[in-house]
Amino acid sequence: MNIIPKITPIYQTSVFKFEDLDAVQQYFDEPGSRYLYSRNGNPNSDELAEAVNRWEGGAGAVATGSGMAAIFAALMTYCQAGDHVLCAADIYGGSAALLNQELSRLGVSVSYVPFEELYELRPYVQASTKLLLCETMSNPLLRVVDLRAMATECHQHGLKLVVDNTFATPVLTKPLAFGADLVLHSVTKYLAGHSDVTAGAVVARTAEDAARLRQIGMVFGLTLSPMESWLSVRGMKTMRLRVAAHSHNAQQVADFLDLHPAVQAVYYPGLPTHPQHALAATQGHGLFSGMLSFRLPDDVAVVNRFMQRSQRFPFAPSLAGVDSSCSHPLYTSHRALADDQLAELGITVGLIRLSVGIEPVEELLADLAHALA
Ligand SMILES: Cc1ncc(COP(=O)(O)O)c(C=O)c1O
Structure with a gap:
């Protein structure tokens, strides 16, 4: 019987068998000819890495846990003890925690660059500076980085540009095409898309960096399991459709909130008043993603009331699932930031982040109207 599945089966195995020593020698002599051990490589994690690589237009990728x-894998590709990195001040709190609390212990230091100064790096660059880390669309304030200008500025100073493309996705923006050296994702979010997987991926512009990434994934043990890889691959098949639907719904939610008297400010690049609206429109091919933040009065009771009254935006501190949710940067994703960082960014009690899902938008607007009443 010749069984040819349409979809890659789940190779739920930690290890692969060899006939004899010649067979294992072949594994080492002919990379990619067979599999040995799932931490080093597995058909499912390779399929995911290749899917993300194809979307981002890279030379190779690694799927991570x-x-x-x-x-971590991206930073380790370029850094060792004694090195210095630059990081956009507008950054996911976990990235700041990794840099401030953990990589600092390993001798990698960090300086944060305010958004307005990203294209003038000279005052921040040291002899040991290796790279700059930024997000295409920042978490949680949706500031949009001009990636072409950013890459030019980094390369002028001999720095690599590492871009976290989680919020934008390659449906909107492919950072490597603008000159970024590495692009990474929390696959947990839009790539997998259903709030049922924790995963990541890094894509390299050059084959040399891709090989380094795979080595780092393997020896640090950062790689992804077969089942999570399979789920992520399945999610990615609908990413183009989902991200368009998320974006269309988010635009309507942003327009609604922008006119609502209880809302003090809305942060969404699709609004014509957003400071980087024109850039976001070109860089995102007319889509602005499903993420937005808005500001209520800085009063815990007001925020709690919104969370308690909303049925369609449950408080679930993640994002990018097909079902809508809300989160609170100060209490969750960004609590690792220092007080002065939080104050500078304006991440206060009243700031709420919405992940707009793909439900019928009238239901979302009715729910928000009720929650804000
Ligand atoms: C922009 C961004 N990058 C990275 C991460 C980390 O991803 P994970 O939670 O899959 O480790 C997150 C998580 O929220 C994120 O929002």
Whole structure:
């Protein structure tokens, strides 16, 4: 019987068998000819890495156990003890925690660059500076980085540009095409898309960096399991459709909140008043993603009332699932930031982040109207 499945089966195995020593020698002599051990490589994690690589237009990729593992692998590709990195001040709190609390212990230091100064790096660059880390669309304030200008500025100073493309996804923006050296994802979010997987991926522009990434994934043990890889691959098949639907719904939610008297400010690049609206429109091909933040009065009771009254935006501190949710940067994703970082960014009690899902938008607007009444 010749069984040819349409979909890659789940190779739920930690190890692969060899006939004899010649067979294992072949594994080492002919990379990619067979599999040995799932931490080093597995058909499912390779399929995911290749899917992300194809979307981002890279030279090779590694699938990782989480988005955090992806950030770590990306930084380790270029850094060793004694090195210095630059990081956009607008950054996911976990990235800041990794840099401030953990990589600092390993001798990698960090300086944060305010958004307005990203294209003038000279005052921040040291002899040991290796790279700059930024997000295409920042978490949680949706500031949009001009990736072409960013890559030019980094390369002028001999720095690599590492871009976290989690919020934008390659449906909107492919950072490597603008000159980024590595692009990474929390696959947990839009790539997998259903809030049922924790995963990550890093894609390299050059084959040399891709090989380094795979080595780092393997020896630090950052790689992803077969089942999570399989789920992520399945999710990615609908990513183009989902991200378009998320974006269309988010635009309507942003327009609604922008006019609502209880809302003090809305942060969404699709609004014409957003400071990087024009850039976001070109860089995102007319889509602005499903993420937005808005500001209520800085009063815990007001925020709690919104969370308690909303049925369609449950408080679930993640994002990018097909079902809508809300999160609270100060209490969750960004609590690792220092007080002065939080104050500078304006991450206060009243700031709420919405992940707009793909439900019928009238239901979402009715729910928000009720929750804000
Ligand atoms: C922009 C961004 N990057 C990275 C991560 C980390 O990803 P993970 O939770 O999959 O480790 C997150 C998580 O929220 C994120 O929002």
